[in-house]
Amino acid sequence: MAPEGGGTGKRGRGRPAGSRSGTPETRDRILAAAREEFSARGYDKTSIRSIAKSAGVDSSLVHHYFGAKEQIFAASIELSFEPAFGVPDVLAAGPEGVGERLARFFVAIWENPVSRAPMLAILRSAVTNDAAASVLRGIVLRRLLERVASELKVPEPRLRAELAGAQMIGIAMMRYVIRIEPLASADLEEVVALVAPTLQRYLTDPGPVTG
Amino acid sequence: MAPEGGGTGKRGRGRPAGSRSGTPETRDRILAAAREEFSARGYDKTSIRSIAKSAGVDSSLVHHYFGAKEQIFAASIELSFEPAFGVPDVLAAGPEGVGERLARFFVAIWENPVSRAPMLAILRSAVTNDAAASVLRGIVLRRLLERVASELKVPEPRLRAELAGAQMIGIAMMRYVIRIEPLASADLEEVVALVAPTLQRYLTDPGPVTG
Numbered sequence: 001m002a003p004e005g006g007g008t009g010k011r012g013r014g015r016p017a018g019s020r021s022g023t024p025e026t027r028d029r030i031l032a033a034a035r036e037e038f039s040a041r042g043y044d045k046t047s048i049r050s051i052a053k054s055a056g057v058d059s060s061l062v063h064h065y066f067g068a069k070e071q072i073f074a075a076s077i078e079l080s081f082e083p084a085f086g087v088p089d090v091l092a093a094g095p096e097g098v099g100e101r102l103a104r105f106f107v108a109i110w111e112n113p114v115s116r117a118p119m120l121a122i123l124r125s126a127v128t129n130d131a132a133a134s135v136l137r138g139i140v141l142r143r144l145l146e147r148v149a150s151e152l153k154v155p156e157p158r159l160r161a162e163l164a165g166a167q168m169i170g171i172a173m174m175r176y177v178i179r180i181e182p183l184a185s186a187d188l189e190e191v192v193a194l195v196a197p198t199l200q201r202y203l204t205d206p207g208p209v210t211g
Numbered sequence: 212m213a214p215e216g217g218g219t220g221k222r223g224r225g226r227p228a229g230s231r232s233g234t235p236e237t238r239d240r241i242l243a244a245a246r247e248e249f250s251a252r253g254y255d256k257t258s259i260r261s262i263a264k265s266a267g268v269d270s271s272l273v274h275h276y277f278g279a280k281e282q283i284f285a286a287s288i289e290l291s292f293e294p295a296f297g298v299p300d301v302l303a304a305g306p307e308g309v310g311e312r313l314a315r316f317f318v319a320i321w322e323n324p325v326s327r328a329p330m331l332a333i334l335r336s337a338v339t340n341d342a343a344a345s346v347l348r349g350i351v352l353r354r355l356l357e358r359v360a361s362e363l364k365v366p367e368p369r370l371r372a373e374l375a376g377a378q379m380i381g382i383a384m385m386r387y388v389i390r391i392e393p394l395a396s397a398d399l400e401e402v403v404a405l406v407a408p409t410l411q412r413y414l415t416d417p418g419p420v421t422g
Contacts, residue, residue, distance in 0.1 A: 001401065047272065048367050126389050127338045133389050140391060156401070162385055162394040163378075163405055170381030174373055178337050180351060183373040190367070194374055198409045 027065045030055045034066075035076045039118050043073060043125035043132040058178060072134045073125070078143070080118030083109045085143060091151040091203070099200025103192045106168040110176065111188065123169070152203055158203040167198055238276050241266045245277075247286045250329050254284060254343040256334035284336070285346045289354070291329030294320045296354060302362040302414070310411025314403045317379040321387065322399065331387060334380070363414055371413040378409055 004075035037046040048069055052059040066072035069197035091098060091106050109115045125132035171191070174183050183191070244266035247258040255297060259280055263270040277283035301316050320326045337341035360368035382402070383396050394402070 003390060005296070123384075124338050127335050127384070137389050137391050140389075145391070156393070159393050159397055159401070160405070162391060163382065163402075165375075166381030166385050167378045167409070168381070168393070169384055170379070171374065172378030173334075173338070173380055173384070174377050178348050178351075180348050180356070182367070182370050184375070186370055190370070191374075192390070194371070197412065199379070201408065 021052055026055075026057065026061065030062055031072075031075055031079065034062075034072045035079055036169060037117060038073060038076050038125065039121035042121065043069075043129045048072070049108065069111075070131050070135055073132060074139065077122055077136060077139055080122060081139060081143070083115045084119075086143060088147040088151060091148060095204045097200075098203055099198070100192060100196035102199045102203070103168075103196045106171075107188055107192060108174050116176065119172070123177075124128075124171070131140070154204065155204050164199045164202045167195065167202075171195070236251060237266075237268065237272065240269060241273055241276055242283075242286055242290065245273075245283045246290055246329060249284060249287050249336065250291075250332035253332060254280075254340045259283070273312040281342055281346055285350065287329075288333055288347060288350055291333060292350060292354070294326045295330075298355060299362060302359060306364070306415045308411075310409070311403060311407035311416055313375065313410045313414070314379075314407045317382075318399050318403060321383050327387065329381070334383070334388075365415065365417050375410045375413045378406065378413075382406070 030051065034046075034051045037051050037054055046069070048062050051072065052062045055062070055152045059122050062072065064176070066075060086105065087102070090101050093101065109119065120134060122132075127133075130134055144156055148161040152160065154160055171183070174180050175186075176184075241262065245257075245262045248262050248265055252261070259273050260303050262283065263273045268272070273283065277286060297316065298313070301312050304312065320330065333343075333347060337347045338344075352416070356369055356372055359372040362368075365369065365371055382394070385391050386397075387395075
């Protein structure tokens with residue numbers, strides 16, 4: 001699927017009368033508007049035009065700062081993903097109890113509506129749009145997975161980090177998106193207790209690996 | 212989000228000239244068309260009208276057999292989900308090695324493009340539309356989770372079945388939707404070997420549970 005909304009990267013054709021131009025505050029305001037638009041409507045239904053409208057600037061200014069829709073989505077993801085970038089610190093504290101610490105860390109991100117909303121929006125966008133999935137893939141690989149893997153002392157550290165991440169994404173899907181019981185209203189201490197050994201094994205137990 | 216596409220459940224206003232009417236074959240043809248439409252376009256972009264067009268019948272005939280869009284989506288999910296309904300049989304064969312058997316079972320469903328496409332379509336629809344999530348939730352609870360839980364001899368059998376399911380859904384998301392490496396092209400025997408102990412523990416190990 002191609003990005004919609006005219007994100008063809010045309011820019012620099014002058015600023016329209018009435019829009020403020022060229023300050024860092026304007027850039028931040030556009031980025032905040034983009035984050036809200038992508039969160040509320042997903043990648044497909046968000047356009048450069050709708051972001052510009054929400055930020056109170058002309059579309060050309062959005063192009064000027066960010067280029068095409070994919071680029072502004074990437075900037076918006078980097079911002080929304082910020083809580084998750086704490087994962088390497090959780091791992092750096094050492095292997096003992098890392099499964100439980102990581103389970104608590106993820107649960108805290110998902111339970112806080114402020115961090116949950118943009119994370120769910122990213123998930124929704126990636127599931128329905130290939131360009132959004134590609135942007136997410138690049139950021140997760142570059143910003144998260146490489147750093148996590150460098151902390152692990154097991155074979156195939158990236159694969160194991162992804163399996164741990166898959167467990168937590170799957171729980172988020174079932175608890176917050178599909179909202180299936182009993183997981184949707186399960187006590188979080190119980191979820192952490194059940195999931196911690198799974199994460200611990202992926203990240204610290206060298207076996208079993210075939211092949 | 213409300214269903215779109217005119218699925219208001221009006222029906223029985225007579226059959227238009229030119230459409231075949233009232234045979235089991237017609238019903239099957241509509242259902243096959245619905246499954247293809249939902250798979251290709253997702254819940255939001257599929258309408259009673261588009262299903263009717265694809266099946267070569269009038270919209271009123273789709274209403275006659277299935278009612279509103281939610282109902283035809285439910286019938287289409289039941290059909291698409293059929294491979295997963297084998298899970299209770301996998302469990303009924305006994306606790307020894309159930310983690311590995313279940314991992315292989317899931318991987319076989321996801322690796323086969325014929326069963327993968329509708330499963331991914333269901334996931335996409337549920338992630339972007341509340342009505343679709345609600346339909347999926349009901350079918351998974353009624354057709355799958357209750358039967359799986361009845362086979363387990365652990366505390367909180369439903370919660371554990373969901374955590375096992377969450378692990379496999381998360382892997383499907385990362386391998387087939389976001390397509391993040393190395394998981395996207397990992398050797399399946401390696402994935403099965405790493406995941407089997409996770410499923411085994413959720414489904415057969417009574418501890419640890421707090422609270």
